[in-house]
Amino acid sequence: MGLTQIVAGYVPLLDSAVLLATEEFGFAESEGIALKLVRETSWANIRDRIAIGHLDVAHMLGPMPISANLGLTPLDVPVIAAMSLGLGGATITVSNAVWAAMAEAGAPHDGAPGPTGAALRSVVAARAARGEERLRLAVVHPESAHNYALRYWLAASGIDPDKEVEIVIVPPPFQADALEARRTDGYCVGEPFGSISVHRGIGRIATTKGQIWQMSPDKVLGMRAQWAQRFPEQLAALLRAATRAARWCEDPANHVALSAMLAREDRLNVDSTMLLRAISGKLQFEEGVVQTLPDFFVPYSRAANFPWVSHAMWFYSQMVRWGQIEHTAENAVKAMGSYRPDLYRAALTGMGMAVPGANSKIEGDLAEPLAVGAQGGQLIIGPDGFFDGARFDPDRLDDYIAAQRG
Amino acid sequence: MAESLSILVIDDNPIRASIIEAGLRDAGHASVQVIADIDDVARRIGEIAPDVVIIDLENPNRDVLEHFFALSRTIKRPIAMFVDKSDPAEIEAAVDAGVSAYVVDGLRKDRIKPILDMAIVRFRAYSRLQSELEAARNELQGRKTIDKAKGILMSTRGLSEDAAYALLRSTAMNQNRKIVEIAQALITASELLGP
Numbered sequence: 001m002g003l004t005q006i007v008a009g010y011v012p013l014l015d016s017a018v019l020l021a022t023e024e025f026g027f028a029e030s031e032g033i034a035l036k037l038v039r040e041t042s043w044a045n046i047r048d049r050i051a052i053g054h055l056d057v058a059h060m061l062g063p064m065p066i067s068a069n070l071g072l073t074p075l076d077v078p079v080i081a082a083m084s085l086g087l088g089g090a091t092i093t094v095s096n097a098v099w100a101a102m103a104e105a106g107a108p109h110d111g112a113p114g115p116t117g118a119a120l121r122s123v124v125a126a127r128a129a130r131g132e133e134r135l136r137l138a139v140v141h142p143e144s145a146h147n148y149a150l151r152y153w154l155a156a157s158g159i160d161p162d163k164e165v166e167i168v169i170v171p172p173p174f175q176a177d178a179l180e181a182r183r184t185d186g187y188c189v190g191e192p193f194g195s196i197s198v199h200r201g202i203g204r205i206a207t208t209k210g211q212i213w214q215m216s217p218d219k220v221l222g223m224r225a226q227w228a229q230r231f232p233e234q235l236a237a238l239l240r241a242a243t244r245a246a247r248w249c250e251d252p253a254n255h256v257a258l259s260a261m262l263a264r265e266d267r268l269n270v271d272s273t274m275l276l277r278a279i280s281g282k283l284q285f286e287e288g289v290v291q292t293l294p295d296f297f298v299p300y301s302r303a304a305n306f307p308w309v310s311h312a313m314w315f316y317s318q319m320v321r322w323g324q325i326e327h328t329a330e331n332a333v334k335a336m337g338s339y340r341p342d343l344y345r346a347a348l349t350g351m352g353m354a355v356p357g358a359n360s361k362i363e364g365d366l367a368e369p370l371a372v373g374a375q376g377g378q379l380i381i382g383p384d385g386f387f388d389g390a391r392f393d394p395d396r397l398d399d400y401i402a403a404q405r406g
Numbered sequence: 407m408a409e410s411l412s413i414l415v416i417d418d419n420p421i422r423a424s425i426i427e428a429g430l431r432d433a434g435h436a437s438v439q440v441i442a443d444i445d446d447v448a449r450r451i452g453e454i455a456p457d458v459v460i461i462d463l464e465n466p467n468r469d470v471l472e473h474f475f476a477l478s479r480t481i482k483r484p485i486a487m488f489v490d491k492s493d494p495a496e497i498e499a500a501v502d503a504g505v506s507a508y509v510v511d512g513l514r515k516d517r518i519k520p521i522l523d524m525a526i527v528r529f530r531a532y533s534r535l536q537s538e539l540e541a542a543r544n545e546l547q548g549r550k551t552i553d554k555a556k557g558i559l560m561s562t563r564g565l566s567e568d569a570a571y572a573l574l575r576s577t578a579m580n581q582n583r584k585i586v587e588i589a590q591a592l593i594t595a596s597e598l599l600g601p
Contacts, residue, residue, distance in 0.1 A: 041464050041465070041466040041468075042465070042466050042467070042468040042469050043469050044468035044469050044472055044506075045463060045464070045468065048463075048487075048497075048501055048506070049501065052494075052497060052498050052501055054501065074486060074487035074489045075489055075497065076491070140469065141469050141473075142473055142476065168470075168473070169469055169470045169473040170470065171466040171467060171469060171470065173466065174466070183445070
């Protein structure tokens with residue numbers, strides 16, 4: 001029998017690993033799918049090609065389906081996330097000059113976001129006192145987990161992200177160049193684009209997204225709602241294949257093969273050693289300073305593939321917080337419907353892989369990993385703490401938004 | 407005649423940019439600026455105040471550009487991606503051709519459409535030119551490979567040039583492969599076995 005073709009877009013980043021492995025290591029084929037991978041150069045391209053149907057599914061920024069459904073995108077096409085492509089995965093890197101000032105102000109070596117943020121606040125204040133320009137920090141897209149993690153960390157550290165620093169957009173592969181040319185002073189981006197600056201000796205990883213918010217969401221597998229509705233069997237088969245691929249990606253026995261595949265010229269086209277470090281959670285924060293972060297990038301365990309509605313709602317709360325969208329009951333409902341745990345759970349039924357029974361959780365509740373009730377077996381989730389100890393209860397969205405308005 | 411539109415073309419490919427620019431000028435648009443570097447766009451967008459921005463879809467800086475447009479302090483008037491909802495085929499044609507257009511708020515559709523149509527035609531023409539060049543290059547490369555393989559057969563088996571070619575051709579036919587593939591295989595084998 002012939003294979004069914006599904007066209008999948010991706011942007012060359014570490015967290016496209018699950019999608020690329022789904023094709024490369026035969027997981028798609030064993031589900032009867034010929035996955036055709038298309039490398040894209042911008043998130044705008046992913047958005048447009050999904051909207052007009054050039055792509056069936058894509059590696060997307062977690063907030064992208066929400067933006068599409070809230071009318072923040074040019075084409076009015078409903079988009080959903082049916083799976084998460086992993087947790088963690090991003091770093092905050094600063095220039096050597098900024099790091100030197102931060103270290104002097106007491107920034108620790110291990111990336112602990114609290115004291116690191118306090119040191120950055122001292123640097124920001126000292127620059128302002130001397131009448132120097134604001135620090136310029138880059139993210140890859142305004143509606144991205146990176147922008148929200150960076151802003152969350154800054155705000156919780158007492159730095160106003162809109163007034164006391166400037167946040168600009170730079171595509172991932174150009175981040176290191178911009179830092180070197182002093183067009184930016186730091187950035188938050190998915191790997192390997194933080195490690196590249198360390199490798200080039202021009203920057204230092206100050207902290208990571210997974211330390212700011214443990215097990216935090218990042219990219220999703222997104223698609224037109226209409227496509228999911230029209231091809232439910234293909235979608236379910238793809239979700240099963242991608243989940244098996246995710247399990248394969250997490251197994252340390254496969255890390256070398258995975259990083260070699262991702263490093264290829266037709267994939268990420270970067271050094272495989274750097275990818276291997278990120279995959280195995282042994283990042284070099286600076287040359288010779290290895291930081292072991294077992295949760296740096298979690299492709300599979302801890303329900304990493306489950307599209308929690310609470311993740312969508314947290315992204316929505318941050319869109320409201322930073323003025324990208326107005327909070328209304330109607331908008332909140334649209335955001336909530338953007339993530340579809342029901343589709344993911346249905347696809348995985350009977351596979352012997354555990355799936356959470358709930359669609360939402362209180363984010364920031366788990367200081368330690370916790371075994372939870374799950375369909376199809378035992379499941380451990382978390383820890384999912386925010387570094388400042390805050391909690392996000394999606395059932396109390398209005399309170400959270402009001403509290404952040406300050 | 408309606409007031410002339412200010413058009414900004416962002417393209418780091420100078421040949422394609424000049425093809426687009428010439429087309430726009432031929433169509434009577436006098437105010438056309440071409441910028442290659444996104445940092446120059448950031449610096450000059452306020453002064454250019456474009457009504458229409460045309461950019462290569464594969465330009466990785468599209469996300470950067472869209473962010474400029476969203477920031478009111480960089481530009482005076484809001485700019486958004488051009489989408490004609492009454493004509494979904496238009497956006498598809500644009501994406502197919504690899505071109506993306508942004509326009510200032512309030513500009514009438516009938517003023518944009520001819521510009522976008524022209525850009526689509528010129529982008530397509532450029533892609534065609536590229537693939538023809540590519541094909542010509544491959545053709546030349548193929549001919550060199552076949553010549554080299556013929557040379558190997560002539561010297562190792564004492565064949566004439568015609569006989570060497572005939573052998574390559576019949577082998578290709580028997581194996582249902584292209585002559586150039588057989589020639590390449592022969593060269594590789596000869597390099598492995600050779601002195």
